Amino acid sequence: MxxxxxxxxxxxxxxxIAALLVGVLVWGxxxxxxxxxxxxxxxxxxxxxxxxxxxxELLYTFVPLVMVGVLFYYTAAIQDEQTDVTGEYDLQIExxxxxxxxDFNYVDEDVWDTGDPWDNDFTPDxxxxxxxxxxPTLVLPVDQTVEFVVLSRDVAHSFWVPAFLYKLxxxxxxxxxxxxxxxxxxxYIGKCAELCGEFHANMLFNVEVVSEAEFEEHIAALRExxxxxxxxxxxxxxxxPSGQRTPGQGEDD
Numbered sequence: 001m002x003x004x005x006x007x008x009x010x011x012x013x014x015x016x017i018a019a020l021l022v023g024v025l026v027w028g029x030x031x032x033x034x035x036x037x038x039x040x041x042x043x044x045x046x047x048x049x050x051x052x053x054x055x056x057e058l059l060y061t062f063v064p065l066v067m068v069g070v071l072f073y074y075t076a077a078i079q080d081e082q083t084d085v086t087g088e089y090d091l092q093i094e095x096x097x098x099x100x101x102x103d104f105n106y107v108d109e110d111v112w113d114t115g116d117p118w119d120n121d122f123t124p125d126x127x128x129x130x131x132x133x134x135x136p137t138l139v140l141p142v143d144q145t146v147e148f149v150v151l152s153r154d155v156a157h158s159f160w161v162p163a164f165l166y167k168l169x170x171x172x173x174x175x176x177x178x179x180x181x182x183x184x185x186x187x188y189i190g191k192c193a194e195l196c197g198e199f200h201a202n203m204l205f206n207v208e209v210v211s212e213a214e215f216e217e218h219i220a221a222l223r224e225x226x227x228x229x230x231x232x233x234x235x236x237x238x239x240x241p242s243g244q245r246t247p248g249q250g251e252d253d
Contacts, residue, residue: 001163001188003181004082008165011078015071022067082166085177090144096231097150097157097170097192100199103231104138107149111222112231113137115205137206138190141215145181154237158194161207167193182209 037047094105101115115136140146150159152170160167168176192203210218222228 001182001184002165003183005165007078007081011074018067018071083178085147085179087179088145089147089179091141092147092149093138093140094149094151094230095138095159095170096153097159097196097203098153098235098237099155099197100192100203102136102138102159102190102192102203102205103153103235104136104205105230106219106222107230109219109222110228110230111219112227112229113222114231135204135206137208139208139210139215139218140182141212142185142209143181143183144212145179148178148180150176150178153235155196156194157192157196157203159190160193161188161190163188163207169194182207185209185211 091109092107094103094107096103096105103112103114105112113136148159148168150168150170151174152172155172157170158167159170164180164182166178166180168178170176186209188207188209190205190207192200194200196203
C-alpha cells in the first residue's frame, strides 16, 4: 500500500520467526529436562545441587542481550525511516480530530472536507444518528508523497489507516507530522485509535487513493460546493498556544 509496507511486513514476519525459534528451543529444553531428569521409581536420592554454574549463567544472560540488541537495532532503524519527515512532499493534508469526527484541510489546494458541517453546539445524539455513508472521505493521488499534519480540536485522538501500517496520536496543542506515499489505488478504512469519549466508535473515515486526474476532479468538486479556505483553529474547543500552529496549517493569518 505504501513505500514502507514491504519493510514493515518483512520485519514483522522475521520477528515472529525468531520468536518461534526461541519458543521451540525453550519448549525442547523443558521437555528434555522433564524426560531425562524425571524421578525414577525407587530412586529416593536427592539430585546433585549446584550453587553456581558460571558458563551457563553467562550463556543465558549474554544470548538474550544479543537477541534484544538485534531486535532493538532493526526496530529503531525501521522506525526512524518511517518517521523521517525531512524529505520533499507533493501535497499537505491537515487531519484534525474532534469529538467525534475528522476534518480534512487540503492545504495547498485551499479546500476542506468534513463528515458533517461543523456546529459548536452539536450533541452526541446528533452524532449517533449519522449514517455510516456520511463519514468523510479523504482523497489522495496515487504515487504522490503526502505530508500529514495531525491535530486535535478537543481531546486526544489518533489518526489510523490500518492499510498504512502506521498511526499517529493527535494531541491537543501539538502538531504531529508524518509522510506517506500511497502506491495502490483503492478505498481504505480509517478510524480513531485512541479512546476519546462516548462515541469514539463513530470516528470513522474513508481514504480513496485515485489517479491524479480523479484527485483534481475531487478538488474541483469541493471548490464548486463552496468548501474553499481552511477549517482553522477558531473551531477548536480549547485554545492552541500562540505559535503552535503556523499560517497555512490551521491558524488564522
